[in-house]
Amino acid sequence: xxxxxxxxxxxxxxxxxxxxxxxxxxxxxxxxxxxxxxxxxxxxxxxxxxxxxxxxxxxxxxxxxxxxxxxxxxxxxxxxxxxxxxxxxxxxxxxxxxxxxxxxxxxxxxxxxxxxxxxxxxxxxxxxxxxxxxxxxxxxxxxxxxxxxxxxxxxxxxxxxxxxxxxxxxxxxxxxxxxxxxxxxxxxxxxxxxxxxxxxxxxxxxxxxxxxxxxxxxxxxxxxxxxxxxxxxxxxxxxxxxxxxxxxxxxxxxxxxxx
Amino acid sequence: xxxxxxxxxxxxxxxxxxxxxxxxxxxxxxxxxxxxxxxxxxxxxxxxxxxxxxxxxxxxxxxxxxxxxxxxxxxxxxxxxxxxxxxxxxxxxxxxxxxxxxxxxxxxxxxxxxxxxxxxxxxxxxxxxxxxxxxxxxxxxxxxxxxxxxxxxxxxxxxxxxxxxxxxxxxxxxxxxxxxxxxxxxxxxxxxxxxxxxxxxxxxxxxxxxxxxxxxxxxxxxxxxxxxxxxxxxxxxxxxx
Amino acid sequence: xxxxxxxxxxxxxxxxxxxxxxxxxxxxxxxxxxxxxxxxxxxxxxxxxxxxxxxxxxxxxxxxxxxxxxxxxxxxxxxxxxxxxxxxxxxxxxxxxxxxxxxxxxxxxxxxxxxxxxxxxxxxxxxxxxxxxxxxxxxxxxxxxxxxxxxxxxxxxxxxxxxxxxxxxxxxxxxxxxxxxxxxxxxxxxxxxxxxxxxxxxxxxxxxxxxxxxxxxxxxxxxxxxxxxxxxxxxxxxxxxxxxxxxxxxxxxxxxx
Numbered sequence: 197x198x199x200x201x202x203x204x205x206x207x208x209x210x211x212x213x214x215x216x217x218x219x220x221x222x223x224x225x226x227x228x229x230x231x232x233x234x235x236x237x238x239x240x241x242x243x244x245x246x247x248x249x250x251x252x253x254x255x256x257x258x259x260x261x262x263x264x265x266x267x268x269x270x271x272x273x274x275x276x277x278x279x280x281x282x283x284x285x286x287x288x289x290x291x292x293x294x295x296x297x298x299x300x301x302x303x304x305x306x307x308x309x310x311x312x313x314x315x316x317x318x319x320x321x322x323x324x325x326x327x328x329x330x331x332x333x334x335x336x337x338x339x340x341x342x343x344x345x346x347x348x349x350x351x352x353x354x355x356x357x358x359x360x361x362x363x364x365x366x367x368x369x370x371x372x373x374x375x376x377x378x379x380x381x382x383x384x385x386x387x388x389x390x391x392x393x394x395x396x397x398x399x400x401x402x403x404x405x406x407x408x409x410x411x412x413x414x415x416x417x418x419x420x421x422x423x424x425x426x427x428x429x430x431x432x433x434x435x436x437x438x439x440x441x442x443x444x445x446x447x448x449x450x451x452x453x454x455x
Numbered sequence: 456x457x458x459x460x461x462x463x464x465x466x467x468x469x470x471x472x473x474x475x476x477x478x479x480x481x482x483x484x485x486x487x488x489x490x491x492x493x494x495x496x497x498x499x500x501x502x503x504x505x506x507x508x509x510x511x512x513x514x515x516x517x518x519x520x521x522x523x524x525x526x527x528x529x530x531x532x533x534x535x536x537x538x539x540x541x542x543x544x545x546x547x548x549x550x551x552x553x554x555x556x557x558x559x560x561x562x563x564x565x566x567x568x569x570x571x572x573x574x575x576x577x578x579x580x581x582x583x584x585x586x587x588x589x590x591x592x593x594x595x596x597x598x599x600x601x602x603x604x605x606x607x608x609x610x611x612x613x614x615x616x617x618x619x620x621x622x623x624x625x626x627x628x629x630x631x632x633x634x635x636x637x638x639x640x641x642x643x644x645x646x647x648x649x650x651x652x653x654x655x656x657x658x659x660x661x662x663x664x665x666x667x668x669x670x671x672x673x674x675x676x677x678x679x680x681x682x683x684x685x686x687x688x689x690x691x692x693x694x695x696x
Numbered sequence: 697x698x699x700x701x702x703x704x705x706x707x708x709x710x711x712x713x714x715x716x717x718x719x720x721x722x723x724x725x726x727x728x729x730x731x732x733x734x735x736x737x738x739x740x741x742x743x744x745x746x747x748x749x750x751x752x753x754x755x756x757x758x759x760x761x762x763x764x765x766x767x768x769x770x771x772x773x774x775x776x777x778x779x780x781x782x783x784x785x786x787x788x789x790x791x792x793x794x795x796x797x798x799x800x801x802x803x804x805x806x807x808x809x810x811x812x813x814x815x816x817x818x819x820x821x822x823x824x825x826x827x828x829x830x831x832x833x834x835x836x837x838x839x840x841x842x843x844x845x846x847x848x849x850x851x852x853x854x855x856x857x858x859x860x861x862x863x864x865x866x867x868x869x870x871x872x873x874x875x876x877x878x879x880x881x882x883x884x885x886x887x888x889x890x891x892x893x894x895x896x897x898x899x900x901x902x903x904x905x906x907x908x909x910x911x912x913x914x915x916x917x918x919x920x921x922x923x924x925x926x927x928x929x930x931x932x933x934x935x936x937x938x939x940x941x942x943x944x945x946x947x948x949x950x951x952x953x
Contacts, residue, residue: 637771648739650864651730653888
């Protein structure tokens, strides 16, 4: 059974009804009085989460392409550093990387007073550049590995045909290699972007007020334990759902035989 | 350099001992959570493959929610909800409050999270077993448990190992999130050491090196396990593919 | 088997595997972050500091068996109400807001709240003195509540999970000022890390927000435990233990008026 009819099976209808009843009960009996007071802050927090996710995913992906290429076909003096970078990023927790960048660099500032006079200082003072840097490097480290596999697995005959057509290396990359690699990597990239979404709450530990930080603030101000966390989980579920649907649409733009 | 070595030495006033203690806690929690996750994953995979429609839908909800909601939030919800439920249950039964150590709570919480991922990995691995093997086992009249032990698990290991190796790395790195909840493990110890001695770079780099060591060692161990799991299967390289 | 016996077996199994089932010792929740000189971890992983010694003395005086249980600061009150800990000893001020959720013992110290900033700056502990500056406070403290009440329009407020993170950022120059407890700040600026900064003055007092001193937090209704702590505090004040411990750390009495 496919599509809409699958949702109308008797057990599904019962389950959906039960879930709806549960949601209504939650909405009615749990303590939601804090929402009006904090909704502006919450919307700002959601916006921050979304833009950090978008910026770091795009920048990280742009960094992952050369990392993947270097490991797939590069000479050893490019492939080795790329490999070391990916291994270190994937081998250490993101929280540690984030704190190393923010507090580690921060501990150097007093030793170099000239930094305060430089033009970078307004950015070094704020927390978001460090968050963007850490999350971008993290995304690039994981995607570099994915793109390495994707670039290596594009069928050799396609590349040979491109050469036979007399395409320059850049044209071959742009029209054959890159699009095919992206297409094969899209399912994994979709999953990894959702993982990046799940990594964004960590920026709350370096004072960026994303939606998780807003929820913490509500919990600390009002001492309510569950309701803010539940709403927070729903927000992330919705964002993840939208991301998953988006990637599925991207994948469907190129029809694959047999599916 | 001397100062770095002094800070990292194992006995006080060096903080190396603290870091190692934190590492031991992290590994304990990771091992426990990984094991619990595998158990839940095996049950989940069986439920998804052979269970009724309601079981399959409930498991789908479980895996989707856990894989979409950030671990940090799941850890908080499960920690408060879990200890609350256990305390209420034990009070209703007259036992008073139950003391749940940080390690046990960390294992429980991360185990539930790992269970969702390992459900998907094990389900994919079991589906990849050639159906003829399962049919032969049934034709032999093997009980389900015997089949699980003799046929399913050995056959699915080769397919599952890459995913499970990744899952182990996720387990070790997720223990760092427990620092935000205040459990004593390597990342929290590192932060406390760094704050007390103001030597941030030293301690964070040392902790990074420790995590990296665990990762690289685990990679070697899993490579060996994969070789053992693939024993008897044709080597792809030698057949010229 | 009945559901009840299955549940009983399950809970007993959990109790056995995790150790003690009966919570006879009192679990004293402390914030799992360094807060010198009141409490900080030393290189062997033990917690030391003025507050640790005071609570040890109080427990001995009231004949309670106390176990120090580090807990994350931002979840410490839910941990208390959820019975993961039995008391809070974390320099937590007695305020009306908190008293709606938990009870407090009598105070065991009371110190003013100050603003610290770089020596060369002209910041003062008033909204005008902080205009256009960035001030850091710790989350879920009276300082955050005060700053959000009085300094919101004038200054940008950055909220940190732990006090030491705020101290770090002040030393790094990322923020211009911190509002926090005077003793903790005096300890910070006495060290190398805080050498940049000095105390700029105390904030205008507001007992409704800043509270009436620091007390031991207990769950609502645990009057017996609360009375034991009160008796312990009174005992160590009278027999000189309080002064002996205080003189080890501070030059003046911090009990407050």
